[in-house]
Every structure is written in C-alpha cells, then in structure tokens.
Amino acid sequence: MTSSALTEPQRYLEAQIRWRPVEIAFWLATLLPFVLAPNYLVLASQIAITALFALSLDLILGYAGIVSLGHAAYFGFGSYTAGLIAKWGWGEPVTGLLMAAAAAGVLGYVSSFIIARFRHLALIMITLGFGLLLAEAANSASWLTGGADGLQGVRMWKLFDVFAFDLYGTTAYSYSLAVLFLAFLVARRLIGSPFGLALRGIRENAVRMPAIGAPARAHIRKAYTIAAVMAGLAGALLAQTTETVSLETLSFARSADVLVILILGGAGRLYGGLVGAIIYMVARDQFSGINPQYWYFWIGTLLILVVLFLPNGVLGGMARLMRFARSRA
Amino acid sequence: MPALATRGLDKRFGSLVVAKDIELTLPPGERYALIGPNGAGKTTLINLITGMLKPDKGRIFLGENEITALEPDARVKCGLVRTFQINTLFPHLSALEAVTLAVCERQGYAGSWWRELPAYGDAVEEAYAILVSLRLAGSCYRPTRELAYGQQRLLEIALALATKPKVLLLDEPAAGVPQGESAELFSVISDLSRDIAVLFIEHDMNVVFRFAHRIIVMVGGRILVEGTPQDIAADHRVRDVYLGGGRHG
Numbered sequence: 228m229t230s231s232a233l234t235e236p237q238r239y240l241e242a243q244i245r246w247r248p249v250e251i252a253f254w255l256a257t258l259l260p261f262v263l264a265p266n267y268l269v270l271a272s273q274i275a276i277t278a279l280f281a282l283s284l285d286l287i288l289g290y291a292g293i294v295s296l297g298h299a300a301y302f303g304f305g306s307y308t309a310g311l312i313a314k315w316g317w318g319e320p321v322t323g324l325l326m327a328a329a330a331a332g333v334l335g336y337v338s339s340f341i342i343a344r345f346r347h348l349a350l351i352m353i354t355l356g357f358g359l360l361l362a363e364a365a366n367s368a369s370w371l372t373g374g375a376d377g378l379q380g381v382r383m384w385k386l387f388d389v390f391a392f393d394l395y396g397t398t399a400y401s402y403s404l405a406v407l408f409l410a411f412l413v414a415r416r417l418i419g420s421p422f423g424l425a426l427r428g429i430r431e432n433a434v435r436m437p438a439i440g441a442p443a444r445a446h447i448r449k450a451y452t453i454a455a456v457m458a459g460l461a462g463a464l465l466a467q468t469t470e471t472v473s474l475e476t477l478s479f480a481r482s483a484d485v486l487v488i489l490i491l492g493g494a495g496r497l498y499g500g501l502v503g504a505i506i507y508m509v510a511r512d513q514f515s516g517i518n519p520q521y522w523y524f525w526i527g528t529l530l531i532l533v534v535l536f537l538p539n540g541v542l543g544g545m546a547r548l549m550r551f552a553r554s555r556a
Numbered sequence: 557m558p559a560l561a562t563r564g565l566d567k568r569f570g571s572l573v574v575a576k577d578i579e580l581t582l583p584p585g586e587r588y589a590l591i592g593p594n595g596a597g598k599t600t601l602i603n604l605i606t607g608m609l610k611p612d613k614g615r616i617f618l619g620e621n622e623i624t625a626l627e628p629d630a631r632v633k634c635g636l637v638r639t640f641q642i643n644t645l646f647p648h649l650s651a652l653e654a655v656t657l658a659v660c661e662r663q664g665y666a667g668s669w670w671r672e673l674p675a676y677g678d679a680v681e682e683a684y685a686i687l688v689s690l691r692l693a694g695s696c697y698r699p700t701r702e703l704a705y706g707q708q709r710l711l712e713i714a715l716a717l718a719t720k721p722k723v724l725l726l727d728e729p730a731a732g733v734p735q736g737e738s739a740e741l742f743s744v745i746s747d748l749s750r751d752i753a754v755l756f757i758e759h760d761m762n763v764v765f766r767f768a769h770r771i772i773v774m775v776g777g778r779i780l781v782e783g784t785p786q787d788i789a790a791d792h793r794v795r796d797v798y799l800g801g802g803r804h805g
Binding site: 235236 | 606608627628629632633637638640644645646647648649652653654656657658660661662665666667668669670671672673674676677679680681683684696697715716718719
C-alpha cells in the first residue's frame, strides 16, 4: 500500500509508527562496540540482555500500566531452563533459547490469571511475593539448581555450528544483539497494532475498557504472557552466554534493577528500557571501578535526580527538549 | 419485544435500599428520560443494568436474551452501552485512537498484534466517520486531555456509538456543559439513528421535556411514575417530589 492510497486518518496513524532516522541511527550505533570497544563486548552483551529484559517490562508496565516488582521470576526461570537444557546434554543455543522462552511463557500465562485480577499496590505485593517465592524455591532445590553455588556444568555448543562462545564476547554480543533486535521488532509491531492500542487503553483508563466492550483481563493475560516470553529470552541469553546460572537471576534486586532501568530511560517509549540499560550498566561499570562498595549510592542519586527533573525518564526529557527547540526555531 | 427490560431488580447496600423492584421497559428506538432527585438511584440503576453492580434480585433482558449473568464487556458486545456522568476517557490517546480502539474491540481486531493499525482501514474509517458525525473531526488527532470539555462529552458519546449499541444509556450527557451548548448536545443525541433506544439521565427539565418521548421518575430507589411528558407535567406526585421539599439536584 502506498501512502497516497491511505486516507488522512490512516496517514496520521501511519506517521506514528513510521521508522524515524534516529531509530536507524540507534541500531547502527549498537554495532559500534565491535569496532570502538572490542574489549568491552562482554559488557555490551550484558547490556543487550538487560535491555531485552527492560523491554519486556516496558510492554506490561509502560504500555498496559501493570506494575511488577517480581519480573525477575521469568528472567530467572528462562535462565535456569536454558542452563539445565544445556547441562543435560542439549547445548544447541537457538533451540535451547526457544525452549527456555516457551517455558517462561507458560509460567507467565499461568500466573497471569492472578495478575489480571489486581492493580496498583495489590499488584506490587503479588508480583513481589511471587518473585520471592520462586527465588526461595530455586534456593532450596539445590539438587536441581545448584543452590547458592549456581548452576555448574553448562556447556554450550557452537552457535550455528560455527561461532564458539569465546572469552572476548564477540559471539555473545552478536547473538544477544540479534535476539534483542528481533524481539524489539516484534514489540514495535505489537505496540503499533490494535492490541497495542488496547494495552494503552488499559493504561489510560482500565475501568473504562469494559464499557467499550473490551475484555481487559484477557488483554492483560496476553500481554503478560508475551512479556514473560521476552523476559525468558533475556534470562536464557544470560545463561547461554555466561555458561552459568546463579540465584541472582531470580533475585528481588534484579526485579528492582530492571524497574529502575526502565524508569531511568523512560517507560512506555519502547527505547526507554534500551537507553536505560546502557546508562545503568555503563554507570555501574564505571562507578564500581572507582569505589565498588558505594555503587548504590550513585544509582540512588541518579534515580532521585531523574525522577525530580526528568519525570518521564531520559527519553521523556529528550523529547521535551526537542519540542522546546522546535518551538524556538 | 422491548429493546431492554428489567424485572424485579433489587439492590441494597447494607440497610440502604438503592433499587427496589425496578420494572423498566424500553421499546426499540425510543428516547426515554430518567429523572429524580439526587440520591434517587438513577446512576445505580444504570450500573445495575450494565453489570457494573450485581443486583441482589431480579433479571435483565436485552431483546429476547437474558443478560443478568453477563460481565460488563459481554453486555457491550450484545449492544448495551453506557456513557458516564464524569468524563472517563483515555487522556493520552487522541480522539481518533480512542474511537478506533472501540471499533476494533467490536470488530474483534483488538486481540491481533501482528498487523499495525493503518492496515485496519475499515476500522479507522468507521471511527473517523463517527467523529465526523459528532463534529469532532477537526480535533480528532489531538490528545483527549487537550480537548474542550464539551468535546470530551461528545467523545463519550462517540465511544459509545463505536460499539454499535442497540440500547444506549446516557448518564447526564450534558453534565458540566454550559446551558446553551447542552441543547446542541441533545440535538446530536436526538439525531442518533432510530435503531438505537436511548435512556438518558438529565436534570435540566427544559431539555427533558424537549427531547424525551417518555419520562421515568425515580425516587428513593423506586420508580414513582412513568409517562409521556404531558402526563409527568400534570402529575402532582412528581410536583410534590420536586417542589414540596424534595431537593432539585
């Protein structure tokens, strides 16, 4: 369909989902670490994984307004599933990744029946409780998970039978970035779809949705399941690229971190989690190099400053700046 | 066959009776006004009919189907739709997006997440046509929260129309709108398709007598009387309620 065949309302909607030059620049820039910082590809890979995790939270929190303090449950579940599959003898990365994502999706679907019934504070408590529950279960099932020592003996085969996971992280970053990009394309499409519009409707006014005939809970269940799949993908990537899984993947700290990252970058903007992950992970890398024990002091400072001065995150602030510049021009 | 009927609808909150033995019959295509002093249970009745409250007793029929047990969104799918007394809209969605959303829900597109909105040209066009018919086309690309109050009231109605209602319940559609504009808003309502049966709550008696074919008067959770505007104007019980100590809200 050419844009001239579209009616005016369609053109308006089309303009909202069009790829902007800055987006293309962003994705091209993700290739820079290969050239500019080849010694930091391991970090870059961790950033890509964290960004994917934050993107999955953005789908439910940023778009549907579903607050979660236990999102690490799906990350960790994907992580352990991927780790165990490899440990038990199937080290093929891509199929392992898909199986782990599917497992996280099943967990997400089952828990979504509870999630969809609640909102606000009750939802925070339930997701928090669910996250703690799963973390403690993994801790006590040390025969399966390795407990506090982490899951040992994860051996990945070469990616596509060609690229080994090396110490420098070249394969790890390429792999993580590719998965992140594909997941991003799916998320972007979802946000532009009627379903994405329905999610925004739930965020804007959940009470009104039934009055326009919307099965809001069914929408929430679906979004939650998709987000769980993406979180599982991220967790599985971490397990596969580091060849180990620790209890930390299920921890409250990871749930809280991803929330901070998303708010830092700007929720409900698709790129918020990505930008937040870059800032957060690079800052952590730098600050913890200076004085590791005070690292959370700086993150706390950063968070307060962002909420005070950039209530819609870094991206929200940038958008405001752009509007200001345009109105001046 | 009435478009909407309730049989023996009862609801109480603790010892407070908010609806008692409500027998309401709304024929297809008619414009009914529901009036009564503040606290008479008008909004409660709409909440009961639309499923936002569960009645303690009684049954509700839409056409020939009983809908007493259906969830609110399922009732909307059957053609029973309401608007709200206070604007309950989607502040950051544009008017076009909001109405498109309602159309997509009706068409069953809203669950699909693999094709983007512009591909659903029929839904977008239908939403736009509704906005044009309510004279909202000029500002339909702006976020709802930036619309003038009167436009937001119209958007409430646009959202309801997007669900293709058979029965439309309007809870004070002109609440907060300046008097001159409220007549305009009601002329939009009276121009609605005659396939739609309309029940509206309204306090402005000029508007009620001008636009309603029949009037239902509620007092203390009960239907006091129902009749044509002439009947109601002549009914001394109604006069007692409104003039004899009853508060005109």
